Amino acid sequence: MAEHAVRVVLADDEPLLRHGLRVLLESGGPVEVVAEAGDGAAALEAVRLHRPDVLLLDVQMPGVDGLAALRLLTTLPSPPAAAVLTTFDLDDYVAQALDLGAQGFLLKDAEPATLVRAVLDLAAGGAVLDPRITARLLPRLRTAGVGLGRGRAVETLSTRERQVLELLADGRPNAGIADQLGLTEATVKSYVSTVLTKLGVRNRVQAALLLHGVAPSS
Numbered sequence: 001m002a003e004h005a006v007r008v009v010l011a012d013d014e015p016l017l018r019h020g021l022r023v024l025l026e027s028g029g030p031v032e033v034v035a036e037a038g039d040g041a042a043a044l045e046a047v048r049l050h051r052p053d054v055l056l057l058d059v060q061m062p063g064v065d066g067l068a069a070l071r072l073l074t075t076l077p078s079p080p081a082a083a084v085l086t087t088f089d090l091d092d093y094v095a096q097a098l099d100l101g102a103q104g105f106l107l108k109d110a111e112p113a114t115l116v117r118a119v120l121d122l123a124a125g126g127a128v129l130d131p132r133i134t135a136r137l138l139p140r141l142r143t144a145g146v147g148l149g150r151g152r153a154v155e156t157l158s159t160r161e162r163q164v165l166e167l168l169a170d171g172r173p174n175a176g177i178a179d180q181l182g183l184t185e186a187t188v189k190s191y192v193s194t195v196l197t198k199l200g201v202r203n204r205v206q207a208a209l210l211l212h213g214v215a216p217s218s
Contacts (some may be wrong), residue, residue: 005032005205006123010052011043011057011069012085017108021085021115028116037196040064044072048078053123055082056106059093067093070100081122086133094133103205124173127204134212153199154211160196164191169208 007150008025008200010018010033025031036047041064043057055073059066064170066084075077083104084097104122106115107130157165160181167177174188181188192204201207 005030006119007032007034007036007050008054008056008119009033009037009043009052009080011037011040011046011055011061011066013058013061024112024115025119028112030122030191031116031119033163038062040066040069040072043069044076047073047076051078052080052120054086056119057079057082057171058085067096067100070097070102081125081129082099083118083122094136098206098209101203103203105133105205106130107132111123118171121171121173124133124187125173126171126173126176127168128171129205129208134209156194156198161191161195164188165195165199165207165211168192168195168204169211171208 004027008031010021012018012021014206015038022033022036025033027094031139034050034052037043037046037057039061040057042066043055047055057066057069064072070082070084073082081103082101082104083106084094085106085108087108088164097105104118104127106118106128110118110130114130139201154162154165163181164177167180172180174185174192177183178185178188183191196202196204196207199207201210
């Protein structure tokens with residue numbers, strides 16, 4: 001295992017799926033699955049014990065489910081980046097996970113390379129949003145009026161802030177944004193904070209969804 005492998009906890013109540021994800025992740029890049037869990041309570045205990053960089057968790061699990069685990073995760077010191085593993089028929093749960101601050105949403109049938117890249121980007125501070133999930137969530141956001149007032153806020157961003165937002169929405173971590181724009185990571189961090197404040201959102205994945213929701217379709 002690479003010295004600087006990204007440490008991951010996998011939480012899903014299907015042992016076969018967990019095994020498959022472990023094999024895919026560990027064979028596809030510098031990733032180490034340090035623990036597996038069959039429910040939210042075990043996932044939280046694994047996070048406390050192993051201090052992973054990333055937590056991948058299912059929503060529907062017995063006992064403490066994924067949503068409850070996300071809610072409790074914020075009470076832990078230095079919680080890991082958390083991404084939800086989901087299927088197409090769980091839109092309501094995905095929307096709730098978004099409100100609870102999930103930093104990524106991945107479909108369980110994603111390509112192996114996509115899963116590995118997502119884990120690496122999450123560990124680096126990026127937001128991960130499968131385009132197929134975005135397409136399902138945007139109509140819900142528009143129906144709720146999310147894209148109206150906040151959509152206008154996008155128009156108030158400076159040119160540089162809009163550039164940062166677009167790269168952020170593409171899943172780039174701060175280091176990647178800095179490289180692309182020729183800025184320091186500290187400067188990018190300041191821009192990201194300003195963008196989130198101006199848009200009235202709590203995290204990068206919410207900002208990404210907002211941009212997708214107000215940007216013209218290609």
